[in-house]
Amino acid sequence: MKSPLRVAVTGAAGQIGYSLLFRIASGAMFGPDQPVILQLLEAPIEKAIKALEGVAMELDDCAFPLLKGIVQTSDASVGFKDANWCLLIGAKPRGPGMERADLLKDNGKIFIAQGQVIDAVAAADARVAVVGNPANTNCMIAASQAKRLPAERFTAMVRLDQNRAQTQLAKKTGVDLTAVQDIFIYGNHSPTMFPAFAHAKINGQSAPAVIKDDAWLQGPFCEIVGKRGAAIIAARGASSAASAANALVDHVRSLVTPGAVHSVAVKSEGRYGFDANVWAGMPVRTTTPGSYEVITGYEMDAFAQSKIAATNKELVDERAFVADMIS
Ligand SMILES: NC(=O)C1=CN([C@@H]2O[C@H](COP(=O)(O)OP(=O)(O)OC[C@H]3O[C@@H](n4cnc5c(N)ncnc54)[C@H](O)[C@@H]3O)[C@@H](O)[C@H]2O)C=CC1
Numbered sequence: 547m548k549s550p551l552r553v554a555v556t557g558a559a560g561q562i563g564y565s566l567l568f569r570i571a572s573g574a575m576f577g578p579d580q581p582v583i584l585q586l587l588e589a590p591i592e593k594a595i596k597a598l599e600g601v602a603m604e605l606d607d608c609a610f611p612l613l614k615g616i617v618q619t620s621d622a623s624v625g626f627k628d629a630n631w632c633l634l635i636g637a638k639p640r641g642p643g644m645e646r647a648d649l650l651k652d653n654g655k656i657f658i659a660q661g662q663v664i665d666a667v668a669a670a671d672a673r674v675a676v677v678g679n680p681a682n683t684n685c686m687i688a689a690s691q692a693k694r695l696p697a698e699r700f701t702a703m704v705r706l707d708q709n710r711a712q713t714q715l716a717k718k719t720g721v722d723l724t725a726v727q728d729i730f731i732y733g734n735h736s737p738t739m740f741p742a743f744a745h746a747k748i749n750g751q752s753a754p755a756v757i758k759d760d761a762w763l764q765g766p767f768c769e770i771v772g773k774r775g776a777a778i779i780a781a782r783g784a785s786s787a788a789s790a791a792n793a794l795v796d797h798v799r800s801l802v803t804p805g806a807v808h809s810v811a812v813k814s815e816g817r818y819g820f821d822a823n824v825w826a827g828m829p830v831r832t833t834t835p836g837s838y839e840v841i842t843g844y845e846m847d848a849f850a851q852s853k854i855a856a857t858n859k860e861l862v863d864e865r866a867f868v869a870d871m872i873s
Pocket residue numbers: 556557558559560561562563587588589591594635636637638639640656676677678679680681703704706707735785786787790
């Protein structure tokens with residue numbers, strides 16, 4: 547029997563938390579032979595703490611064989627203590643008419659404080675995955691506070707965007723979802739993100755060659771994927787939760803599976819035209835569990851370069867907006 551992984555989850559009593567925790571405890575994230583201890587962190591608000599108690603009761607009632615303990619706390623130094631994975635979800639979601647960047651000043655403060663505590667108390671091998679929006683820049687903010695943990699350990703989630711793009715390409719061509727491969731997301735988790743369709747494959751063939759509709763790929767396809775979060779808010783009256791939790795399962799599962807190729811927002815070192823030190827979505831290949839290398843070989847045509855320039859500009863602007871917070 548492997549020793550349990552400590553998995554810290556912030557915003558554990560929120561919408562995404564409620565869809566996520568049961569899947570972690572059932573083995574979907576770390577595998578069917580990997581026990582876990584869930585360290586659940588909530589804001590120090592009575593309603594949230596009470597709701598968390600209920601969630602923990604439900605986790606108990608599932609009698610998950612892999613769940614070896616539950617910690618409930620509103621103290622970050624308890625929640626992140628010795629954590630191997632820190633899943634940073636807890637943050638304010640946007641409402642109708644807002645962009646994710648509108649959350650920056652409020653949510654940014656959370657990630658400064660949590661970055662500091664994670665760096666101080668999490669396990670030596672700790673990995674951090676940021677979901678709370680605006681996820682890329684919040685991830686940069688948290689990483690900016692770390693002195694012990696390397697910046698590469700901090701990733702932000704663009705996997706929901708990859709999953710959305712994969713489904714749209716499958717629907718357009720009427721193929722099974724699994725026939726669509728190598729669709730990767732570049733840049734910000736925002737409407738400026740770029741799903742790089744030119745490198746995607748459908749049944750092993752170039753996606754644009756199969757679809758034969760560049761106007762759709764450059765226009766409606768990018769728009770549907772980029773604005774899917776807003777479409778869900780408009781339809782549901784609340785931001786996506788089950789699909790976001792599912793994407794986080796995929797994000798972490800791929801990061802612990804050597805050989806997996808997937809989209810992750812990572813610290814830029816200037817590849818693909820992104821400014822150094824913004825966190826930008828790009829394709830990675832997992833090397834050893836929790837570690838990855840960026841796939842650097844894709845050629846970008848003029849359209850792709852213009853899309854990357856736009857999403858890079860937004861990331862640079864967001865970084866400038868919080869510069870006083872992180873300096
Ligand atoms: N990156 C992505 O693809 C996606 C990101 N999101 C983002 O995820 C975040 C969470 O969304 P939901 O679960 O729907 O929101 P929610 O409002 O249902 O839950 C958020 C929870 O976080 C808690 N919280 C707030 N501050 C906290 C702190 N400092 N420490 C610990 N917990 C704290 C709240 O009490 C609440 O229970 C939002 O920022 C949302 O925009 C949502 C969908 C997709």
